[in-house]
Amino acid sequence: MQKLPAGTQSFSILRENNYLYVDKTKYILELTEYGRINFLARPRRFGKSLLVSTLKELFEGNKKLFEGLYIYDKWDWEDNYSVITIDLAGGTYNALNDLEAKLKDIMGRIARDFQVNIYSESLEEKFTDLISEISKKTDKKVVVLIDEYDKPIISNLQNKNLDEIQKKLGSFYEVLKTNDQYIKFIFITGVSKFAQVSVFSKLNHVDDLTLIDEFNSICGYTQEELEDNFQPFIQKLADKFQMSYFHTLDKLRSYYNGYSWNGEDRVYNPYSTLLCFKHGEFAEEWFNTGTTSVLVDYPMGAYSLKSIAEPSRVSYNELKNPTTENIKEEVLLFQTGYLTVDNVEVGERAKFYDLKIPNLEVETALFENLIARYSKISFNDILDYASKLLKYTIDGDCKKIKETLGDYLSPIPSNLRGQDERYYHVLVFMLLYSAKIHVHSEVHGYKGNADLIIEENDNVIIIEFKQSNKSSFNYMINEALEQIETQEYGRQYKNKNIIKGAIVFKDSEIGCKLIKE
Numbered sequence: 001m002q003k004l005p006a007g008t009q010s011f012s013i014l015r016e017n018n019y020l021y022v023d024k025t026k027y028i029l030e031l032t033e034y035g036r037i038n039f040l041a042r043p044r045r046f047g048k049s050l051l052v053s054t055l056k057e058l059f060e061g062n063k064k065l066f067e068g069l070y071i072y073d074k075w076d077w078e079d080n081y082s083v084i085t086i087d088l089a090g091g092t093y094n095a096l097n098d099l100e101a102k103l104k105d106i107m108g109r110i111a112r113d114f115q116v117n118i119y120s121e122s123l124e125e126k127f128t129d130l131i132s133e134i135s136k137k138t139d140k141k142v143v144v145l146i147d148e149y150d151k152p153i154i155s156n157l158q159n160k161n162l163d164e165i166q167k168k169l170g171s172f173y174e175v176l177k178t179n180d181q182y183i184k185f186i187f188i189t190g191v192s193k194f195a196q197v198s199v200f201s202k203l204n205h206v207d208d209l210t211l212i213d214e215f216n217s218i219c220g221y222t223q224e225e226l227e228d229n230f231q232p233f234i235q236k237l238a239d240k241f242q243m244s245y246f247h248t249l250d251k252l253r254s255y256y257n258g259y260s261w262n263g264e265d266r267v268y269n270p271y272s273t274l275l276c277f278k279h280g281e282f283a284e285e286w287f288n289t290g291t292t293s294v295l296v297d298y299p300m301g302a303y304s305l306k307s308i309a310e311p312s313r314v315s316y317n318e319l320k321n322p323t324t325e326n327i328k329e330e331v332l333l334f335q336t337g338y339l340t341v342d343n344v345e346v347g348e349r350a351k352f353y354d355l356k357i358p359n360l361e362v363e364t365a366l367f368e369n370l371i372a373r374y375s376k377i378s379f380n381d382i383l384d385y386a387s388k389l390l391k392y393t394i395d396g397d398c399k400k401i402k403e404t405l406g407d408y409l410s411p412i413p414s415n416l417r418g419q420d421e422r423y424y425h426v427l428v429f430m431l432l433y434s435a436k437i438h439v440h441s442e443v444h445g446y447k448g449n450a451d452l453i454i455e456e457n458d459n460v461i462i463i464e465f466k467q468s469n470k471s472s473f474n475y476m477i478n479e480a481l482e483q484i485e486t487q488e489y490g491r492q493y494k495n496k497n498i499i500k501g502a503i504v505f506k507d508s509e510i511g512c513k514l515i516k517e
Contacts, residue, residue, distance in 0.1 A: 002018055003019045003020065060081070082143070084134065093165065114134050143187075149190045150190035152169060255276070272285045340357075363429075386432050428465070447487045450484070467506070473511035490517075497516070
């Protein structure tokens with residue numbers, strides 16, 4: 001088996017050391033032909049840096065590295081360019097001085113690599129010197145690649161120095177416009193396209209590829225790519241857990257697939273998928289190394305659990321052109337990878353995007369790390385609530401179920417609670433799932449989808465949730481139980497002890513009824 005490229009972001013290292021590389025050069029060729037100035041937003045650790053590295057080797061004409069790949073016989077290898085790469089992913093940006101020092105260090109290092117002199121003092125003029133001097137020395141235009149352009153902004157969303165950092169970055173990136181005559185191609189990556197940063201407000205004709213269908217899968221693994229490239233690793237995982245190959249595929253899909261930017265094509269989180277194969281565990285690897293602090297530090301002050309628990313709808317403009325002063329919670333969650341595009345609806349006057357949690361990795365981690373923190377529920381309490389809820393359900397004790405759910409939901413302020421059954425469905429699912437109880441959400445059945453199915457020894461518990469401030473408890477309970485019956489949710493569990501349950505919510509009250517077969 002080839003070596004797994006977990007944590008490796010250098011294309012040359014991958015290719016020179018026989019690491020597994022999923023061929024993305026078809027998309028890359030289309031990218032270079034799509035426009036001269038391009039931008040792509042994707043969450044952290046989603047393959048942007050490897051994409052930038054691949055473009056660097058391509059424009060520098062390192063033909064040998066691309067042998068056997070799609071682009072190999074389609075690229076003009078004689079037409080090479082000097083590449084200026086600026087990577088802002090590393091480092092801290094707690095103050096304006098940190099940003100200026102970082103950029104000056106980068107300018108100095110690139111100047112030494114190309115053996116050119118830059119004499120100007122100001123940051124913007126240093127960048128101008130760098131671009132023009134390299135172009136004049138080689139008598140050719142240069143390629144500029146900027147990775148994680150917005151890291152200094154994302155790191156300071158709640159800090160008082162945000163405005164001055166935005167202005168400094170804006171004036172720095174504006175150099176690209178004033179030196180257009182020296183530049184062949186520009187590619188910029190980040191988490192978000194902040195409209196007020198002048199790389200977008202003043203740079204001419206930036207093609208934003210983020211929501212373009214053709215580039216949905218330029219980062220991440222499609223289902224076909226996963227099965228074509230990782231078959232030995234999938235089999236190894238199946239052998240370890242004594243599961244069938246196809247059961248293992250289903251589990252990988254539920255954990256790590258689901259990311260989309262067009263509402264149709266889905267990709268796997270590459271970082272989490274690789275670490276799953278490497279460590280042989282289904283775990284929340286990406287969440288634990290991602291931008292958790294952004295969510296904890298920024299939106300939690302006015303954080304609405306509805307952004308996670310209920311499907312969210314945002315407009316095209318809200319998703320594509322946010323500002324740091326007025327960014328919606330759902331949009332920030334989307335940009336940082338905790339929500340993804342589930343569906344796109346085009347109306348007569350506007351385009352809307354329905355957002356949802358992409359997969360079980362994110363769903364579980366969000367609950368354990370964010371909802372638990374916000375509602376002040378300790379992980380030990382989560383385990384206690386989950387075990388009690390399971391016991392009382394098997395015992396048929398609705399009174400205790402209502403008490404336990406009431407205790408569990410009580411720390412969440414009423415104004416932050418959702419207004420439909422999906423909200424409660426998700427919270428109860430994540431409570432049980434976090435406690436490692438064998439629970440399934442939105443289970444596809446013979447005639448419909450069951451809200452919640454719990455498997456515990458010989459017991460199968462089928463729960464349907466309802467919520468209304470107008471309907472009576474009896475009406476909602478009967479409606480839920482009738483739905484379980486008519487939709488035949490229990491049909492596939494004929495040899496089990498089936499418990500059918502209705503859990504309903506009205507204002508701040510909880511209703512419950514259980515039927516044992």
